[in-house]
Amino acid sequence: MVGEGILKGLAETARNFFGSYVSKERLTTVQYPEQRLPRIEAARSFPFLVYDGSDWQQGMRCVGCQICEKECPPKCILIEKSKDKKPDAVGKQQFYPAVFDIDISVCMSCQICVEVCPFDAIKMDVDVDLPTDNRFAGLLLDKQQLAKSNEYYHGIHPTEAAAVDAALAAERAKAQAKKPAAATPPAAPPSAAPVPEAQPVGGESK
Amino acid sequence: MTQVFVQLDQIFVIVKYWLLGFVPAGWQPLVSAIVSVVTVVIAFPALFALVTWFERKGLGRMQNRYGPNRAGPAGLFQPIADAIKSLTKEDIVPLAADHVVHFLAPVLLVTAAFLAYAVIPVGRNMIVVNLNAGVLFFFAVGSVVELSVFMAGWSSRSKYSLLGAMRAIAQMISYEVPLVLASVVVIMQAGSLSTVAIVERQAGYTGIWPHWFVFTPWGFVGFALFMIAATAESNRSPFDLPEGESEIIAGYYIEYSGFKFALFFLGEYLGMMATSGMAITLFLGGWAAPFPFLAWIPSYVWFFLKLLALIFGFIWIRGTLPRLRMDQLMNFAWEFILPMALFNMLVAGVWHFMPPGIPRWLVCIAMVATPCILLSMRLKRKKKLQLRTYQFAE
């Protein structure tokens, strides 16, 4: 008969229709703003700048070397180097970025800036809640909006952050061994100071 | 007690006559018409709003989703949000479009869709005009829809619109023939083209079994054919080739935006509900209750319950079946539905002339089942595929 397959299909959709009212596990939809999926460690959205300590201007790892600006395929990064210098994460006197803007309407989340950064200063965020009512200025993130603490980084990519911290600590130790004359390392390892930009991490799962 | 139920059943009629009491006698026919028309023009768009919500919810549940659930309780205010959105959107008319025709097409479509409700009895004594040729009026008005579809597709000056309109017209013409032929059996049996008379013919019960035309072999087949043709006629899935969003984006109304787009949407749903209402009138006993012990429930409640049930059927089909191909669509119309409708008329004649009893049932069932099986076998046979030859593209 001609309608056999149609009847089978109708039975299947009817099973779905009534089943969705009976068994909750059929409805896999996550009610987004209230419920969120647990964050995935390997996820990435847009880049952010890591800083150590509590002061985002003082602890910023970026030295304004502009490698990421040059490597960025869609050219969404704008960096202006500072005139003066300040001690970096390792303790050397370095420039710092006077301006660091990322246009996330242009950014394609390729992570190349992260790959090329020799200072582990730029990392990928997982935050996707970036809606704004201004599609030009609202999507052009400046240095302050980009700066996120090392704790936040630990929260979103624990494994990776641990490796980075270990490498940085090793480098710092090496630098200290080379220059014992230097005074205390300027950047303390992750402190417990409250950070303004840090957001709840991990997400409340349903 | 029964008096209360009769009052409840006739409440709208009573209210209308109460209103007419305030009007001088000379104006009464005009005011009566205006009251009826205004009721239809308010009630059915309201139902349309409800049906869009119902459809989105139902489709969502069939795909294990929630459907709209943000605007209002269970997303019930979603249609209002949609209406506000479509009203505030910019009305874009293509520069090359034929402005007058482009404007008239949705207006004509909605007008024709509303006119169809004039002959559908939604309850006891509740019909706008009891035309002597009501069913013919319904189909005549339905044929105007094709013209508005053509106007929309042609005036937009867009390939997609024109292709969509051509598809829609070809499909509507092909399926209008079986639609009319499927309803002819009812007209033969009822001996009238008046929708009120057809509903009256289906009144009464044998035991608790209603005398609806759908509960006869020819009526059942006629109902199935009518509903299939109605699905195609209202361009709904699986016959939604004119829309075919993956091929021609949205068909004939692609160049419409804002409120005109909403009018097309409204017209499409009004058409679907009108054909469902006609199917109810022709086959499902109109506003009659399915069981005699439920007859106390007002007649219009039954009509709208049946309407919602049929619409749920449309939604169910839409949630289940994939879109057909153009050749499948046409083959189905001309090789299966049309011959079945013709056979069905023969069966209705046999039913009319045989004495009532078991043999009549057996003969008629055999007479419908045989062509159905044979035609479906013919439809299912493997087609020999051969290299396609192109006339112009070589």
Place this chain on the structure above:
Amino acid sequence: MTASFLILALLTVAGTAAAMGLRNAVHCVLALTLGFAGIAALYLQLGAQFVGLAQIMVYVGAVAILAVFAIMMTHKPGQAEASVFSSHWIAGGVVAAAVFAVLAWAIASSEAVFQLLPPQPDVTVQKIGDALMHRFVLPLEIMGLLLTAALIGAVVIAMDRKEETK
């Protein structure tokens, strides 16, 4: 001579005149459907419900669609016609005007048109059906034959002969 007749007459004449005068052929057909619908409304006004609805179904639903399809199939884009009227349009217009003058004169001078409106006859569809099946059964059969022949003939004429084109 009621107001509704005047409105419908005006609508019909406007539609048909536009259909015969407009430049764009598709506009002509669309205007023509207005004229046909007006004629159908006049039928309804005269009490011929069945004929009026059949008129809408046949002319608006079928003939107009057929005509626009034919126009689109024979339309060549980019071909700007010098004139929509043929070279001897003056002669045609004069003939038509003369015909109208003669007809109008005949109608105006006839005595037979001063008829009182008889009471509305009771024309149910059933009566029409009875008449078709008894008194007019032979014309009906011939009609069916003619329509079948026309259907087949139209298909045969319009069919593309594949062998010839190759």
Place this chain on the structure above:
Amino acid sequence: MSSLQGYLLLSALLFAVGLAGALTRRNAILVLIGIELMLNSANLNFIAFWRYGPAPAALTGIMFAIFSIGIAAAEAAVGLAIILAAYRHSGTTDLDEMNSLKG
């Protein structure tokens, strides 16, 4: 002016408009449409005479109109098919250019 006269005058006017269209238009399809219009005006006459005539119960006018509508539909189908065939043959629907009987 009686109402029958009004209908007859309207019908005559429609006939004249259709005739004018059929005689003056260049597009063959529109000529066909003009002929359809003439048929329609005749139908209007039939219905008007039926309504005002002595024996409306005999339904003669209505019958004539019904048959006429059916024949007009057949005529339109065949006429448009012929125009399509002619178009395929000569590549135009312009009647001023279709002036040769030879193939």
